[in-house]
Amino acid sequence: MPVLSLDHHVDGPPRLVAGVLRESAPSARAVARVGARFTAPSALLVAGDEIRVALPGGFPACRTRITRAGADGLWSELAAGPAAVLRHSTRVTPADGGGSHVHDELTWEPPLGVLGRLSDPVLRHYGARLLRARRDVLAERVGELGRAGVVVGAAIVRDGRLLVAQRSYPAELAGRWELPGGGVEDGESEQQALVRECAEELGARVVVGERLGTDLPIGRRVLRIHTARAAAGSPEPEAREHRALRWVGPHEVAALGWLDADRAVVAELVDLLRT
Numbered sequence: 001m002p003v004l005s006l007d008h009h010v011d012g013p014p015r016l017v018a019g020v021l022r023e024s025a026p027s028a029r030a031v032a033r034v035g036a037r038f039t040a041p042s043a044l045l046v047a048g049d050e051i052r053v054a055l056p057g058g059f060p061a062c063r064t065r066i067t068r069a070g071a072d073g074l075w076s077e078l079a080a081g082p083a084a085v086l087r088h089s090t091r092v093t094p095a096d097g098g099g100s101h102v103h104d105e106l107t108w109e110p111p112l113g114v115l116g117r118l119s120d121p122v123l124r125h126y127g128a129r130l131l132r133a134r135r136d137v138l139a140e141r142v143g144e145l146g147r148a149g150v151v152v153g154a155a156i157v158r159d160g161r162l163l164v165a166q167r168s169y170p171a172e173l174a175g176r177w178e179l180p181g182g183g184v185e186d187g188e189s190e191q192q193a194l195v196r197e198c199a200e201e202l203g204a205r206v207v208v209g210e211r212l213g214t215d216l217p218i219g220r221r222v223l224r225i226h227t228a229r230a231a232a233g234s235p236e237p238e239a240r241e242h243r244a245l246r247w248v249g250p251h252e253v254a255a256l257g258w259l260d261a262d263r264a265v266v267a268e269l270v271d272l273l274r275t
Helices: 014-021 026-034 114-145 191-203 268-273
Strands: 001-012 037-039 050-054 062-070 071-082 085-094 102-108 149-158 161-166 181-183 206-218 223-229 244-249
Touching: 001 114, 014 071, 014 085, 014 102, 014 114, 014 206, 014 223, 026 037, 026 114, 062 085, 062 206, 062 223, 062 268, 102 114, 114 206, 149 191, 149 206, 149 268, 161 268, 181 191, 191 206, 191 223, 206 268
Parallel strands: 149 223
Antiparallel strands: 001 102, 037 050, 050 062, 062 071, 071 085, 085 102, 149 161, 149 181, 161 244, 206 223
16 A cells, blocks of 8 residues: 655644644645645534545545544545545654654555556655645644734533533624633733633633643634633632533533534543543
């Protein structure tokens, strides 16, 4: 089975690099650099999403399905297209001396017959160019976000249920669900910002725990999710800035109409509630 791979260093932490790999817009830019078109269902990809890559020259488009997306990278496999098998894996690990090491790999098996003989050199040509384009775009985007402002979100858990908040504004986001939180102000740590935001938005006091999932690019800022629990003696959370609040179990989490960024941590939220 043919294999193409590319190893490179990115000057950014693994959680940020893994988050950018999930971002549709940089992927679209990389694909455009080889003359192809990229279409995705969401700004941030999760397992189960299907993406479409249309190659130039009249070759059939590929549809690939994301099989895994997390802090260690991104994996996909062919759903339909001009190959019998096509797998793409991008693994992110901490690099010695700082930053991240990225191992980007394409493997495929051409279809049988004449079509196979024709498609193999095409896949090899565009695959090699695509890996190089992804390397360059990834470095560019991580560099941009390395200087970006930070937004924090709280995955507040109580008795195996997660607190979720329904947006009331702006109009294009009203009715969708998110985790409570907000921007980190100058001089604040992420933990301090979450404590303040939960007090302002919910009237509740929280104790902040560990990071959850990857960094999540949102425009020119980065969202980081932390686990949290109510502090002893805290008032019951109330919807001061949201349309509604709900406590949901693991089976309800995936069914909510999340904002794109919060949708990207649904798998981690479900795992959190089941532990």
